[in-house]
Amino acid sequence: xxxxxxYLRETASQTAGPYVHIGLAPGAAGFDIYKQELxxxxxxxxxxxxxxxxxxxxxxxxxxxxxxxxxEVWQANAAGNYAHPEGGSPVEDGFRGWGRVITDFDTGEWGxxxxxxxxxxxxxxxxxxxxxxxxxxxxxINIGLNTRMYFSDxxxxxxTDPVLNLIEWENRRATLIAARSERDGTPVYRFDIxxxxxxETVFFDV
Amino acid sequence: xxxxxxxxxxxxxxxxxxxxxxxxxSVARSPRYSMISLQNSVxxxxxxxxxxxxxxxxxxxxxxxxxxxxxxxxxERIILHGRVLDxxxxxxxxxxxxxxxxxxxxxxxxxxxxxxxPIDPNFGGCGRTLxxxxxxxxxxxxxxxxxxxxxxxxxxxPAHIHLSVFGSGFVQRLITQLYFEGDPFLPICPIIQxxxxxxxxxxxIARLDLNATIPLDSVAYKFDVVLRGRRSTLFENRLxxx
Ligand SMILES: [Fe+2]
Numbered sequence: 001x002x003x004x005x006x007y008l009r010e011t012a013s014q015t016a017g018p019y020v021h022i023g024l025a026p027g028a029a030g031f032d033i034y035k036q037e038l039x040x041x042x043x044x045x046x047x048x049x050x051x052x053x054x055x056x057x058x059x060x061x062x063x064x065x066x067x068x069x070x071x072e073v074w075q076a077n078a079a080g081n082y083a084h085p086e087g088g089s090p091v092e093d094g095f096r097g098w099g100r101v102i103t104d105f106d107t108g109e110w111g112x113x114x115x116x117x118x119x120x121x122x123x124x125x126x127x128x129x130x131x132x133x134x135x136x137x138x139x140x141i142n143i144g145l146n147t148r149m150y151f152s153d154x155x156x157x158x159x160t161d162p163v164l165n166l167i168e169w170e171n172r173r174a175t176l177i178a179a180r181s182e183r184d185g186t187p188v189y190r191f192d193i194x195x196x197x198x199x200e201t202v203f204f205d206v
Numbered sequence: 207x208x209x210x211x212x213x214x215x216x217x218x219x220x221x222x223x224x225x226x227x228x229x230x231x232s233v234a235r236s237p238r239y240s241m242i243s244l245q246n247s248v249x250x251x252x253x254x255x256x257x258x259x260x261x262x263x264x265x266x267x268x269x270x271x272x273x274x275x276x277x278x279x280x281x282e283r284i285i286l287h288g289r290v291l292d293x294x295x296x297x298x299x300x301x302x303x304x305x306x307x308x309x310x311x312x313x314x315x316x317x318x319x320x321x322x323x324p325i326d327p328n329f330g331g332c333g334r335t336l337x338x339x340x341x342x343x344x345x346x347x348x349x350x351x352x353x354x355x356x357x358x359x360x361x362x363x364p365a366h367i368h369l370s371v372f373g374s375g376f377v378q379r380l381i382t383q384l385y386f387e388g389d390p391f392l393p394i395c396p397i398i399q400x401x402x403x404x405x406x407x408x409x410x411i412a413r414l415d416l417n418a419t420i421p422l423d424s425v426a427y428k429f430d431v432v433l434r435g436r437r438s439t440l441f442e443n444r445l446x447x448x
Pocket of ligand 1: 017366368
């Protein structure tokens with residue numbers, strides 16, 4: 001027998017279940033318990049950059065929107081820095097870059113307001129195109145799904161993004177690019193996430 | 207000199223795969239293409255930071271955090287405690303731990319739960335806390351009841367508490383469920399059976415911890431959570447254009 005390496009093993013994931021709102025968004029479950037719920041204010045009042053709205057649905061293999069999803073976002077500020085000791089330069093006071101939303105119980109629509117992130121540093125060299133990191137849990141999802149949302153108006157940066165270029169099938173890269181439109185003067189990005197089918201969204205083993 | 211680097215690759219053999227037909231809801235909600243393997247960059251090794259301004263001191267006491275003054279939740283009083291560690295065995299300090307659960311009768315306080323067991327007016331069913339500098343956390347709550355669900359006609363969930371943990375990097379993000387030692391529903395639960403590795407299942411079972419029990423008051427269960435660990439960057443070759 002060789003020596004034991006003594007690493008611990010990661011705790012296994014289990015589905016968030018249908019009642020994830022109780023723990024992570026109790027107001028949506030139907031009761032107020034905490035003085036403040038977390039994750040509703042992503043950018044704060046002082047963040048520089050373009051104020052945007054991001055909306056979408058998560059669609060199952062039958063083509064139906066999933067109505068009990070919880071989605072978390074982790075993003076850089078407009079200068080490309082994350083609100084973390086290893087995230088680059090300091091960010092604006094009140095900018096957290098983290099948000100948490102749930103889908104509407106009737107329509108399956110989710111949405112949040114934030115600022116458009118800037119380019120971030122690459123793994124070792126270069127930059128990555130502006131993007132949001134997304135994490136999706138729900139009943140029937142055994143382990144949280146990681147994906148990224150890129151911006152349709154960043155075609156040049158997207159073309160050289162190292163992560164998009166990792167995706168061998170060029171047509172699948174389009175599943176990660178949100179289309180920009182405008183509503184009442186605010187830019188709105190539409191990002192539908194498809195769990196199955198020909199246009200299944202690209203998910204990452206991060 | 208070593209600096210923390212990327213997180214260890216996630217060991218997918220201990221986690222449930224996406225598509226697990228015994229848990230029926232997973233069938234239409236599981237991606238079918240392979241995930242794209244992604245080496246960590248800045249957005250993966252970083253993650254949200256939480257502090258004591260985000261939560262209140264009483265948020266970790268589910269017996270009282272939704273109870274009317276002078277009243278308390280009904281059920282078997284328990285302490286749930288343990289540590290959040292990484293795969294290197296190091297504590298994960300100041301990380302947010304959130305839990306949610308059914309009441310002692312197996313009923314959730316949720317507009318979508320219609321199980322006939324009654325709502326406990328003094329029990330909300332959620333709590334949250336930050337680990338201390340040693341990665342230690344604790345909650346006080348009541349032991350949740352088993353409840354029926356529509357997987358097979360006669361499917362019952364073992365008593366369980368849902369648990370959400372962050373860590374320091376977004377790729378450590380984890381939601382799981384903890385179970386209780388000795389529960390007869392454990393071997394027949396379709397959701398537990400999504401996990402292919404028996405040792406990984408054992409790691410989800412909280413143990414009675416008699417030493418931490420408060421005599422004449424509350425029974426303690428111990429549950430440690432392990433998040434992904436990070437490499438030390440030793441002699442790393444940096445590939446161009448990567
Ligand atoms: Fe549950």
